[in-house]
Amino acid sequence: MGDRVLMTGNDAVGEGAVRAGCDAYYGYPITPQNELTAYMALHMPAKGRVFIQAESEVAAINMVFGTAAAGKRAMTSSSSPGISLKQEGISFLAGAELPAVIVNVQRGGPGLGNISPSQADYFQAVKGGGHGDYHQIVLAPDSVQEMHDLTILAFELADRYRTPVMVLTDGRLGQMMEPLVLSEGPAPAPPDKPWAINGAAGREPNLIRSLYLVEGELEQLNIRLQKKYARISESEKRWEERDTGDCDILLVAYGTSARIAKGAAAEARAAGIRAGVFRPVSLWPFPGERLRELASQARRILVVEMSAGQLIEDVRLSVGERVPVDLEGRMGGGIPSVSDVLARLRALDTEGR
Amino acid sequence: MEEKAIYSRPDSLTDRPMHYCPGCGHGTVHKLIAEVVDEMGIREKTIGIAPVGCAVLAYFYMRFDVMEAAHGRTPAVATGVKRVLPDKLVFSYQGDGDLAAIGMAETIHAANRGENISVVFINNAVYGMTGGQMAPTTLTGQKTATSPGGRLVETMGPPVKMCELLNTLDRPYHIERVALDGPAGxxxxxxxIRTIFEAQRDGKGYGFVEVLSPCPTYQRCTPVESLKFVGNDMAATFPLGLFRRGGERIDA
Amino acid sequence: MSRKFRVLINSTYCKACELCVAVCPKSVLAVGRSTTSKGIHCAETVAPDSCIGCKACSDICPEAAIEIRVEGDGQDRK
Incomplete structure (x- = not known):
């Protein structure tokens, strides 16, 4: 087993990236993810790897684009407004089929918003925040341990599918400290990348592009991408369930909200309400089939999220009319409390009887 | 009688005819880059970063690894490539809109970091691919699609002089402006171009060559007149010569 | 003894921009009278014996369409 340490979530992401064999990190200061950039500034050069504080988030994602094209593992991180700036680059990564890891430590929006934790970038992350028909894999940790583990997984999935992968987290998870067990041993070597541009020595020149002007070519690219997304959907859905076996009310939440939902569900159980929690870990692909199965046994669903109701749309798409779906949401950096959620559970429990 | 070629199409240029308009300087500079790559024997180590603009399809003509970049982000992409592949020859190829308008921040900061890359800047004073709009380097008074009455300094600012601007930074190793105004140019x-490629190969750092370049279509003249536009009109605004050599500023 | 040069213009690449014609110091080249399959008046050699091998045409040509050959092995002149 690896070392057990106490770390902030942001540092745990950084250490995960280092252990995953991240070759280059490019960042730009923005709260609440600054600890991560500082962690990389400290640890990447010490290991002979690349760290650049870029001139902007736009430059940072394009440095990632270059490093990914060169066949090396690259990561950038930011928080909501900075992630908005990276969307063009993410679309280019998707179009050019380049692997990369992007970490969004979400904060309140819209606009400059505030620096409180938020989950209001869900749509941007899972519906494709940039232009064009594309998806990125989105992983949502709910603990410092998962900040570490899912970052490592993000690098593996990015390489496996030649696609950008986002770790979608928030300022609370980024800045809280928890004990975690660090991954042990060297990460498995990245796959061969015969497509990389690294000098056409003894082979035909490689070309990395996302521009296809000849009629029909771009549609062919899109067809290939959609097939890839179908493969990812088949293989990479991840979720966690708690007390779903007999649950009457199913809470659905990810990340920080899931921690709150779990707390409220435990208290509800103690009060005799049969509550369970379904936590999507991959937000795209969304584990909708399992949720639909659970919806056939639960009487109600309560979605808890730190937004005006974004995750709830995917929940409704998954469960259809099988069961009523309600929202316990907070906006603009507000965080639902366990007692708020518990109160909703009590009300729904009474209402349904 | 035996014959020997004293000039032939460089190996690093593909066989594909280029899509540029007759007399366009892009073809000339592609050719020059290919010649330098051949002369230096670095075809298998060279990585080109193509811009957005007329030269976005440059990769069809270059027989070495090439990638695209988003509009203006070429120096950031080149940085991302070069930092993880320091023994390769990485150059960014950019037009005036790409380099001096939308990509100004990336241009300045890559130069300021002294990235060990080579930047070939095609300044033809106009946007080509989108249809002849005003560029940051459009000459004062020059008519374009978006400055139909001529570039007016009062509202549009004067042309941006990139060599002079970059020369204020400490880290660039070589900065030079040339003009495709005739065979000597x-x-x-x-x-x-050979100078900055060799500088990069030798680890000397950031090299920048601005090439004043014909765009007969949107400079609104014939190819032959375009040479004069470049050599006379453009060179009057953008003085030719060395600005930085061996990391030292050259006094004007 | 003056050496003999030959200028070869590849009509696959020539776009008839006429730059080679304009820069040739010896009027070796001219705009072709016949059109190519692309409908272009490809440049052609009209005074081959006047060529001094200065490479002005091959340097200015944006299409790398021009090849210049010299009799012998070309060793003594670059």
Whole structure:
């Protein structure tokens, strides 16, 4: 087993990236993810790897684009407004089929918003925040341990599918400290990348592009991408369930909200309400089939999220009319409390009887 | 009688005819880059970063690894490539809109970091691919699609002089402006490109060559007149010559 | 003894921009009278014996369409 340490979530992401064999990190200061950039500034050069504080988030994602094209593992991180700036680059990564890891430590929006934790970038992350028909894999940790583990997984999935992968987290998870067990041993070597541009020595020149002007070519690219997304959907859905076996009310939440939902569900159980929690870990692909199965046994669903109701749309798409779906949401950096959620559970429990 | 070629199409240029308009300087500079790559014997180590603009399809003509970049982000992409592949020859190829408008921040900061890359800047004073709009380097008074009455300094600002601007930074190793105004200008351009490629190979750092370049279509003249536009009109605004050599500023 | 040069213009690449014609110091080249399959008046050699091998045409040509050959092995002149 690896070392057990106490770390902030942001540092745990950084250490995960280092252990995953991240070759280059490019960042730009923005709260609440600054600890991560500082962690990389400290640890990447010490290991002979690349760290650049870029001139902007736009430059940072394009440095990632270059490093990914060169066949090396690259990561950038930011928080909501900075992630908005990276969307063009993410679309280019998707179009050019380049692997990369992007970490969004979400904060309140819209606009400059505030620096409180938020989950209001869900749509941007899972519906494709940039232009064009594309998806990125989105992983949502709910603990410092998962900040570490899912970052490592993000690098593996990015390489496996030649696609950008986002770790979608928030300022609370980024800045809280928890004990975690660090991954042990060297990460498995990245796959061969015969497509990389690294000098056409003894082979035909490689070309990395996302521009296809000849009629029909771009549609062919899109067809290939959609097939890839179908493969990812088949293989990479991840979720966690708690007390779903007999649950009457199913809470659905990810990340920080899931921690709150779990707390409220435990208290509800103690009060005799049969509550369970379904936590999507991959937000795209969304584990909708399992949720639909659970919806056939639960009487109600309560979605808890730190937004005006974004995750709830995917929940409704998954469960259809099988069961009523309600929202316990907070906006603009507000965080639902366990007692708020518990109160909703009590009300729904009474209402349904 | 035996014959020997004293000039032939460089190996690093593919066989594909280029899509540029007749007389366009892009073809000339592609050719020069390919010649320098051949002369230096670095075809298998060279990585080109193509811009958004007329030269976005440059990769069809270059027989070495090439990638695209988003509009203006070429120096950031080049940085991302070069930092993880320091033994390769990485150059960014950019037009005036790409380099001096939308990509100004990336241009300045890559130069300021002294990235060990080579930047070939095609300044033809106009946007080509989108249809002849005003560029940051459009000459004062020059008519374009978006400055139909001529570029007016009062509302549009004067043309941006990139060599002069970059020369205020400490880290660049070589900064030079040349003009494709005739065969002698072409030779100077070839030599300048070779200089910055060799500087990169030798780990000397950031090299920048601005090439004043014909765009007969949107400079609104014939190819032959375009040479004069470049050599006379453009060179009057953008003085030719060395600005930085061996990391030292050259006094004007 | 003056050496003999030959200028070869590849009509696959020539776009008839006429730059080679304009820069040739010896009027070796001219705009072709016949059109190519692309409908272009490809440049052609009209005074081959006047060529001094200065490479002005091959340097200015944006299409790398021009090849210049010299009799012998070309060793003594670059």
């Amino acid at each position: 072409v030779r100077k351009a070839r030599k300048a």
